[in-house]
Amino acid sequence: MSTNEEYQPINCDDYDNLELACQRHWVLALTLRNGDTVNGVARDMISRKHVEYLVIDDAGTSHDLRLDHIASFTHPELGTVVVSV
Numbered sequence: 001m002s003t004n005e006e007y008q009p010i011n012c013d014d015y016d017n018l019e020l021a022c023q024r025h026w027v028l029a030l031t032l033r034n035g036d037t038v039n040g041v042a043r044d045m046i047s048r049k050h051v052e053y054l055v056i057d058d059a060g061t062s063h064d065l066r067l068d069h070i071a072s073f074t075h076p077e078l079g080t081v082v083v084s085v
Contacts, residue, residue, distance in 0.1 A: 007051040008068045011084040015067070018054055019045055021075060028056065029074040030065065038063065 009015075021028055021042035030038045040056030040063065047053070053064040067083070074080045 007066070008085040009052070010067045010070075014081055014083045015045075015052075017078055017081050018042065018067070018073070021073070021078070022054075026075045026077070030054075030056070031071045031073070032065070032069050033071045034069070038065065 020026075022044055025041050025043070027039065028042050030040075032038065038056065038058065040058035042054060043057050043062070044055040045052065046055060046064065052067045054067060054070065056063050056065060068085050070083050072080055072082045
């Protein structure tokens with residue numbers, strides 16, 4: 001996915017669930033809008049240049065995922081959340 005496309009904020013409830021995952025350092029299974037899958041520990045939510053990101057730790061490597069590129073995420077305490085933009 002291009003990082004040059006205009007950022008589309010996600011639904012507030014979905015954002016709140018990602019914040020909760022960061023607070024509790026949950027391991028999330030994420031599916032991106034391009035079909036890729038990522039598993040990692042939710043660490044932080046950051047904003048750079050009016051774009052919001054989820055920071056995950058995958059086997060010691062940190063990744064910043066644009067929130068509007070996340071199609072869904074799963075955790076046993078949340079179930080599967082389909083992200084709305």
